[in-house]
Amino acid sequence: MNNNFKRTFNAVKMSRKRQEEIRAGLSSLLYEKHKEGYLMSENTISSKKSRVLVIAIAAILSLSLVGFAFGHQIIQLLGGGRIEQGKTSDGKDFVSIDAGFISDPVKVENNQIYFILDGSNTNITDQCSDSSYYKYETTDDNGYRHVVLIGGTADNIGFAEFVWDKGGNFLGSNASTSSSEKPEWLKSATSKLLSK
Amino acid sequence: MKEDSELLNLFDEYGNMVYRLALSYLRNIHDAEDTVQVVFTKLIEGKAIIIPGKERALLTQITINHCKDVLRSFWRKRSEPLNESIAFTEEEDRELFSVVMSLPDKYRIVVYLHYYEGYSFSEISSFLGISSSAVSMRLHRSRNILKSKLREDGYE
DSSP states (O other), X not given: OHHHHHHHHHTOOOOHHHHHHHHHHHHHHHHHHHHTTOTTTOOEEEOSSSEEEXXXXXXXXXXXXXGGGGOSEEEEOTTSOEEEEEXXXXXXXXXXXXXXXXXXXXXXXXXXXXXXXXXXXXXXGGGOSSSOEEEEEEEOTTSOEEEEEEESOTTSOEEEEEEEOTTSOXXXXXXXXXSSSOOHHHHHHHHHHHHO | OOOHHHHHHHHHHHHHHHHHHHHHHHOOHHHHHHHHHHHHHHHHTTSSXXXXXXXXXXXXXXXXHHHXXXXXXXXXXXXXXXXXXXXXXXXXXXXXXXXXXTSOHHHHHHHIIIIISOOOHHHHHHHHTSOHHHHHXXXXXXXXXXXXXXXXXXXX
């Protein structure tokens, strides 16, 4: 069946027209990014709902080197996205992050903020402001420690997730905020979490 | 970050791979085409770091993640017949495709990744976030279903 399987799925291709349309769209996007001077230097990216700030790509690249004894691994973030680390075929260390929150860890109703990631539906409004945040912490089945933070106000909510391995080595983080400026609550939390 | 020409070369080389994987996952041509666009846009936006020699695995992982999002999405487009729009050279290929695509989601994607893309159990286990034994079990069950259905259809 293997040969037939290969032949069968080899026939599955995009239409030439659609392929050219997508390629043209990507080419145009690359051109726009260059025009904005955005491609090489910025670490802010846009999403449908909000500005997503990948705050720790630099930190991941430098800090996660301590954890490379584990070989190839993919760490699923609680809020969606993944961190992958391992070695390339030529033995070089690498780490990549597929950032972005798949589902919001909170919901906002009647100006109240509810934490829903753990299914608890906890009202956390009083703990969240421009300078303060709600903190949720858990360890997954593989021993990775995840800290999820919710900060900001009901109309300006932001999320962040930080991950450490079993040995306490910081692996990386990603955050979603409503502006490209890092908010006070996130600056404060980052400082506390990464200074330990 | 790769140069523009390298990113477009990646699209030329892996665009159909991403499409096939997305189609196998989502069973919808429009969703699969949208997935191709989203996956390569993510690379351009720098949401994933491309490591030389790891492009295929990275694109596979991003595609799987996106397909999972799509399957969870309320806005997902409705499924539509697939066979008519694909130009198979042999009628039995159409038959095989149809039977594979009729497998339950969790079996179909494992079958595709193993038999077409040639990924090992442990690689599939990493991609899908399940154990290797679960991959093995799903493949075993898939093979039984496929054999049974293909035999019913008189497939050689």
